[in-house]
Amino acid sequence: xxxxxxxxxxxxxxxxxxxxxxxxxxxxxxxxxxxxxxxxxxxxxxxxxxxxxxxxxxxxxxxxxxxxxxxxxxxxxxxxxxxxxxxxxxxxxxxxxxxxxxxxxxxxxxxxxxxxxxxxxxxxxxxxxxxxxxxxxxxxxxxxxxxxxxxxxxxxxxxxxxxxxxxxxxxxxxxxxxxxxxxxxxxxxxxxxxxxxxxxxxxxxxxxxxxxxxxxxxxxxxxxxxxxxxxxxxxxxxxxxxxxxxxxxxxxxxxxxxxxxxxxxxxxxxxxx
Amino acid sequence: xxxxxxxxxxxxxxxxxxxxxxxxxxxxxxxxxxxxxxxxxxxxxxxxxxxxxxxxxxxxxxxxxxxxxxxxxxxxxxxxxxxxxxxxxxxxxxxxxxxxxxxxxxxxxxxxxxxxxxxxxxxxxxxxxxxxxxxxxxxxxxxxxxxxxxxxxxxxxxxxxxxxxxxxxxxxxxxxxxxxxxxxxxxxxxxxxxxxxx
Numbered sequence: 001x002x003x004x005x006x007x008x009x010x011x012x013x014x015x016x017x018x019x020x021x022x023x024x025x026x027x028x029x030x031x032x033x034x035x036x037x038x039x040x041x042x043x044x045x046x047x048x049x050x051x052x053x054x055x056x057x058x059x060x061x062x063x064x065x066x067x068x069x070x071x072x073x074x075x076x077x078x079x080x081x082x083x084x085x086x087x088x089x090x091x092x093x094x095x096x097x098x099x100x101x102x103x104x105x106x107x108x109x110x111x112x113x114x115x116x117x118x119x120x121x122x123x124x125x126x127x128x129x130x131x132x133x134x135x136x137x138x139x140x141x142x143x144x145x146x147x148x149x150x151x152x153x154x155x156x157x158x159x160x161x162x163x164x165x166x167x168x169x170x171x172x173x174x175x176x177x178x179x180x181x182x183x184x185x186x187x188x189x190x191x192x193x194x195x196x197x198x199x200x201x202x203x204x205x206x207x208x209x210x211x212x213x214x215x216x217x218x219x220x221x222x223x224x225x226x227x228x229x230x231x232x233x234x235x236x237x238x239x240x241x242x243x244x245x246x247x248x249x250x251x252x253x254x255x256x257x258x259x260x261x262x263x264x265x266x267x268x269x270x271x272x273x
Numbered sequence: 274x275x276x277x278x279x280x281x282x283x284x285x286x287x288x289x290x291x292x293x294x295x296x297x298x299x300x301x302x303x304x305x306x307x308x309x310x311x312x313x314x315x316x317x318x319x320x321x322x323x324x325x326x327x328x329x330x331x332x333x334x335x336x337x338x339x340x341x342x343x344x345x346x347x348x349x350x351x352x353x354x355x356x357x358x359x360x361x362x363x364x365x366x367x368x369x370x371x372x373x374x375x376x377x378x379x380x381x382x383x384x385x386x387x388x389x390x391x392x393x394x395x396x397x398x399x400x401x402x403x404x405x406x407x408x409x410x411x412x413x414x415x416x417x418x419x420x421x422x423x424x425x426x427x428x429x430x431x432x433x434x435x436x437x438x439x440x441x442x443x444x445x446x447x448x449x450x451x452x453x454x455x456x457x458x459x460x461x462x463x464x465x466x467x468x469x470x471x
Binding site for chain 2: 004005008011012013014015016018019020021022024025026027028030031032034035036205206208213
């Protein structure tokens with residue numbers, strides 16, 4: 001080291017000694033509290049590999065606890081990409097199929113329909129009676145009353161509700177149907193690291209809605225695989241093929257799809273109650 | 274790194290086996306390191322807190338994939354720093370290195386005179402200000418080395434680069450810092466940098 005280098009080296013060490021970082025928050029307490037809330041975390045990760053862990057989880061999930069939601073952003077439908085995504089997930093062995101072109105169920109050919117292949121069409125009040133969780137609706141931009149409500153009581157356990165809004169100013173049509181906004185609600189658990197593992201660069205952004213984890217998928221059709229409250233792996237795809245926000249509210253997983261900007265999506269998500 | 278308490282691996286082993294209390298001990302042990310690393314990467318302390326907390330939660334879920342016997346710190350820092358980078362990218366407020374130079378904490382040996390202490394403080398402020406004028410990557414690599422005192426492997430983990438490139442990155446960043454200081458020194462009154470940085 002030259003004299004100059006030594007001087008700078010020493011000056012930086014001296015600076016470091018008198019530097020004040022912001023006080024460290026009590027992360028240990030916060031992290032422990034979060035893990036305590038999570039039934040999966042409370043009886044954690046076993047086995048050296050993914051499959052070992054999943055086998056353990058499958059057993060645990062019989063307890064009827066909501067487990068995991070896994071979201072997959074597929075850049076292209078090529079078998080190569082699918083293979084790559086599946087490999088990164090370490091899921092090939094359990095036969096979860098990932099990717100593929102936007103499914104035909106996503107589209108309806110007849111114009112003017114809001115039917116997205118979502119289940120039985122009911123009123124909002126009826127949907128509230130039929131599912132085991134409180135159905136939330138946005139309280140912003142005149143979205144308090146969805147234009148159509150669908151309920152599915154069988155899959156996943158606990159039921160699922162889909163709220164659909166017709167395209168209108170501020171809610172552009174999706175390109176497939178007249179729908180401008182679709183919000184899906186069901187009991188399930190998002191697990192950030194699953195999403196992380198398949199976060200293709202630029203495709204998934206990690207956000208928060210009301211302090212809980214949220215994921216913003218932009219641009220491409222997406223597929224989701226999640227574990228429902230009975231522990232079964234299920235596959236889901238987005239239906240509007242627009243941008244998608246997935247977030248967690250307690251034991252609920254919510255998904256919002258539409259040709260919306262991130263800010264608009266977040267505003268709607270935060271208004272849900 | 275060598276010289277860590279022996280029971281780190283035991284704690285990691287217990288945590289991998291599902292012992293949340295063992296994990297809590299690990300979190301407590303490394304929360305300063307994780308939070309400060311996140312501060313350096315993410316900028317603001319609120320983002321850093323988020324990032325560190327989320328990083329610890331994700332690390333818990335990822336423990337089954339942790340290779341037994343390998344060092345825990347770089348592994349943890351990789352996860353925390355990724356979280357911090359995500360937050361920085363998501364474009365929330367970035368009050369840059371939220372660091373301050375302590376007023377009244379003499380770094381030297383014997384208690385200096387008030388004048389000398391003030392001069393030393395001023396010098397440190399200038400150095401910190403010079404760092405603030407560096408690019409993000411230069412600032413981070415210097416902060417990792419000097420403020421966090423990370424090993425090369427840990428720096429690579431925190432910065433998301435290959436361990437082989439850490440040294441050259443640091444040396445280039447220091448060169449640029451030197452250049453900024455020279456510029457600053459030329460602009461400021463020469464008496465504000467007595468001796469120290471020539």
